[in-house]
Amino acid sequence: MATIKDVAKLANVSTATVSRVLNSNGYVNEKTKERVEKAIRELDYLPNDVARNLFKGRSKMIALFVPDIMNPFFPELARAVEDVTRDHGYTFILCNTDDDIHKEIAYLNALQQKSVDGIIIVSSTITTSSIQKIKVPVIALDRIVSSDLPSITVNNRDGAREAVRYLQAIGCKQIAHISGPEEVSNTALRMQGYLDEVKNEHWFKPSYIQQGEYNPDRAMEETKKLLTKHPEIDGIFVANDLMGVGVLKAAKALHIKVPDDLSVISFDGIALGEMITPSLTTMAQPIYDLGARAAEMLIKRIKNPNQKIINEEIEVELIVRESTRARS
Amino acid sequence: MATIKDVAKLANVSTATVSRVLNSNGYVNEKTKERVEKAIRELDYLPNDVARNLFKGRSKMIALFVPDIMNPFFPELARAVEDVTRDHGYTFILCNTDDDIHKEIAYLNALQQKSVDGIIIVSSTITTSSIQKIKVPVIALDRIVSSDLPSITVNNRDGAREAVRYLQAIGCKQIAHISGPEEVSNTALRMQGYLDEVKNEHWFKPSYIQQGEYNPDRAMEETKKLLTKHPEIDGIFVANDLMGVGVLKAAKALHIKVPDDLSVISFDGIALGEMITPSLTTMAQPIYDLGARAAEMLIKRIKNPNQKIINEEIEVELIVRESTRARS
Numbered sequence: 001m002a003t004i005k006d007v008a009k010l011a012n013v014s015t016a017t018v019s020r021v022l023n024s025n026g027y028v029n030e031k032t033k034e035r036v037e038k039a040i041r042e043l044d045y046l047p048n049d050v051a052r053n054l055f056k057g058r059s060k061m062i063a064l065f066v067p068d069i070m071n072p073f074f075p076e077l078a079r080a081v082e083d084v085t086r087d088h089g090y091t092f093i094l095c096n097t098d099d100d101i102h103k104e105i106a107y108l109n110a111l112q113q114k115s116v117d118g119i120i121i122v123s124s125t126i127t128t129s130s131i132q133k134i135k136v137p138v139i140a141l142d143r144i145v146s147s148d149l150p151s152i153t154v155n156n157r158d159g160a161r162e163a164v165r166y167l168q169a170i171g172c173k174q175i176a177h178i179s180g181p182e183e184v185s186n187t188a189l190r191m192q193g194y195l196d197e198v199k200n201e202h203w204f205k206p207s208y209i210q211q212g213e214y215n216p217d218r219a220m221e222e223t224k225k226l227l228t229k230h231p232e233i234d235g236i237f238v239a240n241d242l243m244g245v246g247v248l249k250a251a252k253a254l255h256i257k258v259p260d261d262l263s264v265i266s267f268d269g270i271a272l273g274e275m276i277t278p279s280l281t282t283m284a285q286p287i288y289d290l291g292a293r294a295a296e297m298l299i300k301r302i303k304n305p306n307q308k309i310i311n312e313e314i315e316v317e318l319i320v321r322e323s324t325r326a327r328s
Numbered sequence: 329m330a331t332i333k334d335v336a337k338l339a340n341v342s343t344a345t346v347s348r349v350l351n352s353n354g355y356v357n358e359k360t361k362e363r364v365e366k367a368i369r370e371l372d373y374l375p376n377d378v379a380r381n382l383f384k385g386r387s388k389m390i391a392l393f394v395p396d397i398m399n400p401f402f403p404e405l406a407r408a409v410e411d412v413t414r415d416h417g418y419t420f421i422l423c424n425t426d427d428d429i430h431k432e433i434a435y436l437n438a439l440q441q442k443s444v445d446g447i448i449i450v451s452s453t454i455t456t457s458s459i460q461k462i463k464v465p466v467i468a469l470d471r472i473v474s475s476d477l478p479s480i481t482v483n484n485r486d487g488a489r490e491a492v493r494y495l496q497a498i499g500c501k502q503i504a505h506i507s508g509p510e511e512v513s514n515t516a517l518r519m520q521g522y523l524d525e526v527k528n529e530h531w532f533k534p535s536y537i538q539q540g541e542y543n544p545d546r547a548m549e550e551t552k553k554l555l556t557k558h559p560e561i562d563g564i565f566v567a568n569d570l571m572g573v574g575v576l577k578a579a580k581a582l583h584i585k586v587p588d589d590l591s592v593i594s595f596d597g598i599a600l601g602e603m604i605t606p607s608l609t610t611m612a613q614p615i616y617d618l619g620a621r622a623a624e625m626l627i628k629r630i631k632n633p634n635q636k637i638i639n640e641e642i643e644v645e646l647i648v649r650e651s652t653r654a655r656s
Binding site: 069076103 | 350372389397400403406407410414419420421422423424429430431438442443455457577600603604
């Protein structure tokens, strides 16, 4: 097997230069870089960490379970987990579970057999007993799985309260809520935050809450029914951005002007919210930070499985865009 | 280990009923289903395929390499690969490579050590020699890697020609092109398709082609420069939908009306193109079919490694939406 010295010799540079190219740190002249990369290809050189792992007969691997790869929130989260795990020399793999307990158990078993080093789980369905059988560290992300399992989440309830208070501050008088699916822990928290602010209002009706599935299509259907039945609604707090897209589509279909006649605020802060017209006002989760923190926590756990880890709650932040009217 | 009979006994149903619940096929009364699921949980029963694989000391696994998990095209593709591989009893994992040869080689080695059964690769950077060292079947998807490697792609060049001809048919007189990154094989094909239609036009200038990176931000910057320098441009063929989003943003920033003053057509057919306003006219790839065909091809290869496999080219389809003006 070719060594770093062989590469350096062929490229006519020092091993330190090869190392800088491999790790993309420090300055390397563009032409030198090309020469080094050519030598790496010609010799089929494997960088040290891979070679070391091959020699040890194993390669370090970390997995992230997400419930819906089609919701851009999760690829954005995955991006962060990948960056951090890679910085620590781990290979990162992504598993899409559809929040299906059978798929989750199949993944847990398959990955344990493949000697995965640790797993980060976003799940509403996994059971504590399934996780206890897994002999590698597990961290819960975005959704709390059980009190035993270290978790990273955001302040869902307070964030929801802030969203509703913002709608009130800009003058909305009848505020509805499109919630997430029942089985997801943050659905209840975001709904509670909404209720904290509106349950004592004289105008509040339970039918102002309609349930979606964290995807645009169902949210569009529910919003059409809601706004047809309750044309007085002038503000909607939507439990995630992807459903916010559906709410905007429903308003458009019903010829209701956003934000003039209806203000919409959602939750998540995915890049998509900025791309659409009107762009979505949202309670933004620091998605990248969330993923990065979970990865750091997991790696700490892998290095020292007995270390006590404290759950973390990260704050969301209001981002005002075009889907809410200006303060009156 | 609990068997299907133990589950049936505890739930007081037949094994056929347990099987129907596990496979979600055939009618099962809701209460019976709950009882079966409870028994599965209590006994920690693993469905047959998982148990069988555990017994054999291995679990079947297939991986998909994608260059950019943040481009919704790839999660949509992954969804299809996952569905088909799962139907055949494989666990599916997703690897994000950033089109980085070092990451790709690290993944190939790591997965080979973990006894992956087959790999589907979307790549512009992987070398034939890296793949030849891998002892498991590999299929190229979306981008051709080498003539040795079976591939599934779309008719990029003809699709691009159709896009440009559509712009001409609706009356566009000066048509520009925002291309993909140089190293991606479909970039050249889509650009050739554009050139096939316009290179002999009296108005054509090489500076009508600007290069993007298959992401919105860079495409927005390039389009701003393009439209500022060439205000006569009234149609743009954009090499992917995600860059189409950037082109629409650039037009908005420059107060150019789409589709009245500028018609935009892109390529891919991701769901996002329908969500934005104006929605994107596009040459839609049958994304789900592409992923599903690649998965079927790979599984065929795994079962019979010596079987000759013929490359497949699937056709794209014009979907007219709001970003192009009506035929005059």
